[in-house]
Amino acid sequence: MSSTRCAVCKYFRRRCPSDCVFAPCFPPDNPQRFTCVHRIYGASNIGKMLEELPMHLRVDAVDSLYYEAKWRIQEPVYGCVGIISSLHRQIHIAQTQLAKARAETAFLRANVVAAKTMPSSGEFMAQQNSIDNGLDDQSNPWFY
Amino acid sequence: MGSGSSPCASCKLLRRRCAKDCIFAPYFPPDDPHKFAIVHKVFGASNVSKMLQELPVHQRADAVSSLVYEANARMRDPVYGCVGAISYLQNQVSQLQMQLAVAQAEILCIQMQQEPELPTTHHPTMVDCDAKSLLLSGSNTSDFSDQMPQFLSYTSSNNNVIQDPLKRESLWT
Numbered sequence: 493m494s495s496t497r498c499a500v501c502k503y504f505r506r507r508c509p510s511d512c513v514f515a516p517c518f519p520p521d522n523p524q525r526f527t528c529v530h531r532i533y534g535a536s537n538i539g540k541m542l543e544e545l546p547m548h549l550r551v552d553a554v555d556s557l558y559y560e561a562k563w564r565i566q567e568p569v570y571g572c573v574g575i576i577s578s579l580h581r582q583i584h585i586a587q588t589q590l591a592k593a594r595a596e597t598a599f600l601r602a603n604v605v606a607a608k609t610m611p612s613s614g615e616f617m618a619q620q621n622s623i624d625n626g627l628d629d630q631s632n633p634w635f636y
Numbered sequence: 637m638g639s640g641s642s643p644c645a646s647c648k649l650l651r652r653r654c655a656k657d658c659i660f661a662p663y664f665p666p667d668d669p670h671k672f673a674i675v676h677k678v679f680g681a682s683n684v685s686k687m688l689q690e691l692p693v694h695q696r697a698d699a700v701s702s703l704v705y706e707a708n709a710r711m712r713d714p715v716y717g718c719v720g721a722i723s724y725l726q727n728q729v730s731q732l733q734m735q736l737a738v739a740q741a742e743i744l745c746i747q748m749q750q751e752p753e754l755p756t757t758h759h760p761t762m763v764d765c766d767a768k769s770l771l772l773s774g775s776n777t778s779d780f781s782d783q784m785p786q787f788l789s790y791t792s793s794n795n796n797v798i799q800d801p802l803k804r805e806s807l808w809t
Contacts, residue, residue, distance in 0.1 A: 583729055593736060593743060
């Protein structure tokens with residue numbers, strides 16, 4: 493029996509054996525960690541889950557169970573699934589924006605190439621500028 | 637159940653009489669025993685019953701759907717469950733945001749290169765810019781650092797996220 497009981501054995505007011513499956517994952521100085529997961533999953537289910545895992549992965553497993561339990565307590569209807577849904581939406585929006593930006597880049601590049609291959613592009617730009625500047629001038633034949 | 641027909645999946649699995657007001661019956665029909673089996677394995681029937689009892693009736697269907705989703709995720713990945721999926725998706729979001737920033741910097745670069753008749757005494761980097769240098773000079777690259785702070789911050793910043801309704805067609809597949 494360990495001299496200090498783990499949080500689980502303290503909660504159940506029982507002896508904590510030296511091979512307690514919970515002890516490495518539920519230290520006595522953090523009782524909330526166990527009460528949280530116990531409320532959602534139950535100690536028995538947690539014990540079964542841990543026994544099916546290799547020792548070096550059990551702490552990570554309890555960490556993730558703890559986060560999911562916390563989210564479920566905060567949000568009883570959707571739990572952490574609400575976050576997953578939101579992330580899917582964010583991904584969809586980002587993909588759409590990225591596709592749009594890449595299309596714009598391709599379009600701009602095509603314009604650059606077209607401008608470079610046009611003869612007398614300088615004259616053309618000069619004419620274009622004068623047209624644009626003259627649009628507000630009523631005496632300009634382009635004004636209508 | 638309620639109508640004398642076959643017991644719901646939960647009462648079948650638990651081998652008990654399915655009462656008229658069985659809390660599981662509306663959500664665990666007898667033709668899908670796997671659905672309850674997986675939820676029972678991860679959460680336990682008693683815990684699921686308590687969770688459903690604490691919710692108004694109109695929210696229980698969504699709650700069951702999310703519990704089934706979480707249970708499935710936990711069965712697929714017994715160590716990380718849904719948390720693994722969240723971490724993966726956050727990483728995807730970060731990568732997409734980075735790609736978007738690069739694409740937007742490229743657009744800016746091309747537009748700057750097309751600026752008509754810049755003075756020759758103008759700063760040479762304005763003409764010779766490339767997307768990466770523009771991105772690094774203007775943006776905060778620390779946004780793309782370690783995933784864990786973003787992940788951990790969900791517990792405090794998720795209120796607006798969770799208020800959004802869950803789109804069944806995008807998630808329950």
